[in-house]
Amino acid sequence: MRNITVLKGDGIGPEICSEVVRVLETLKLDLNFEMYEVGEACYEACGELIPQAVFDSIENNKIVLKAPITTPIGKGFKSLNVQLRNKYNLYQNIRPAKSLPNIDTPFKNIDIITFRENTEDLYIGEEVQIDENTVHAIKLITREASTNIAKAAFEYAVANGRKKVTCVHKANILKLSDGLFLSVFNEVAKEYPQIEANTMIVDNTCMQLVMKPEQFDIMVMPNLYGDIVSDLTSGLIGGLGLLPSANLGEDFAMFEAVHGSAPDIAGQNKANPLALLLAACLMLDYLEYRDEATKIRNAIDEVLKEGSVRTADIGGSASTTEFTDAIIAKL
Known part of the structure; x- marks a missing residue:
């Protein structure tokens, strides 16, 4: 039992x-x-x-x-x-968004899986009150956690016959934190040549998801983006x-x-x-x-x-x- x-x-x-x-x-x-x-x-x-x-x-x-x-x-x-x-x-926070029968949505045949790193980023909840008008929030990204979630996404792709993994990031602005996540993804992707790998800035990802969602298969991303983007994918299939x-x-x-x-x-x-x-x-x-x-x-x-x-x-x-x-x- x-x-x-x-x-x-x-x-x-x-x-x-x-x-x-x-x-x-x-x-x-x-x-x-x-x-x-x-x-x-x-x-x-x-x-x-x-x-x-x-x-x-x-x-x-x-x-x-x-x-x-x-x-x-x-x-x-x-x-x-x-x-x-x-x-x-x-x-690993794995959130599969898959179309269900006879539910009226703008898109059909959605089958997107979000891999969200689940232990760091802004979700560590460390905020500092600098003064009465200023608060700093700490965004934590580590090589270890980034490697773990990237490997998890690629291993899932191999085990389940998926074809593509997309890294979602904001490394154009957050050059150190998201830059580290992105560079780790690119390193890990080299270990899985049979799986197509690409990268996409998070704001563009949100636009692309509501225009051409069929281009996505597995997405992997830091904690905060994973929370937001996976909710967006739920909207593609009929809601949370x-x-x-x-x-x-x-x-x-x-x-x-x-x-x-x-x-x-x-x-x-x-x-x-x-x-x-x-x-x-x-x-x-x-x-x-x-x-x-x-x-x-x-x-x-x-x-x-x-x-x-x-x-x-x-x-x-x-x-x-x-x-x-x-x-x-x-x-």
């Missing part, structure tokens, strides 16, 4: 989390789900954002399925997502409710939806569970339950092709529970 640490999150997190676990339990796999409260609701109940029991579970199980956790804007505690990624050195994410390190792995906790619709049974369910499919792939992951993806495709049951964000009126029921019926 393989134990999985499940973090129920805030806002819509507990709702979509319970539905995703319900789908996974339908498959009757040799998996056990250890469910934990984290975040704001947990803090109000026990005075801790992440209780020690959660860390103990993660360190025992090494696999985490995480629902969205609220991060205060402009004040309050630092992102718990970032803390978990840093604590367990989850340096459809974008899953895998956070991988050498010893630990965490799978999550890219979207936030959506407190405005929390508790209303309206949220789309697909991003977290697709993240669970990435988890099953990682655990070598690939056939079972394919079954879930096929069930999702069948429900979307029929079109009669879907949540409001993708043009329907079904509740979270009704949408999940339809997927389970296909399974």
Whole structure:
């Protein structure tokens, strides 16, 4: 029996989390789900954002399925997502944006994977108040982290039959930090002559993604650009409710939806569970339950092709529970 640490999150997190676990339990796999409260609701109940029991579970199980956790804007505690990624050195953030059937978008057949370096850049959260009118933020780029994420992108391309890796950067302005990331990418690319490699400035990348997205296959980039650009790719396929994410390190792995906790619709049974369910499919792939992951993806495709049951964000009126029921019926 393989134990999985499940973090129920805030806002819509507990709702979509319970539905995703319900789908996974339908498959009757040799998996056990250890469910934990984290975040704001947990803090109000026990005075801790992440209780020690959660860390103990993660360190025992090494696999985490995480629902969205609220991060205060402009004040309050630092992102718990970032803390978990840093604590367990989850340096690869892999975000696949793939078109789903019968969802109306300007582009069809999108299949773009963003590899986001997950442990440094501005996301280290080091800011210095110089005076009342001036703040400095530190952007950290290292050769080691840049090499790790570049190699991860190329290794994924080789293992999965992908043809091209694009490095996204701003080295024309940030000549030292992004310049280092870019030079490391070019060094690593020489080790994979069978994979096409090119580079693109981040602002041009954003324009090209909404004009000719078919030119992209795998993209690799520093942390901040990865957060922004992957959200853009979600827009190409129908929104954040459809974008899953895998956070991988050498010893630990965490799978999550890219979207936030959506407190405005929390508790209303309206949220789309697909991003977290697709993240669970990435988890099953990682655990070598690939056939079972394919079954879930096929069930999702069948429900979307029929079109009669879907949540409001993708043009329907079904509740979270009704949408999940339809997927389970296909399974």
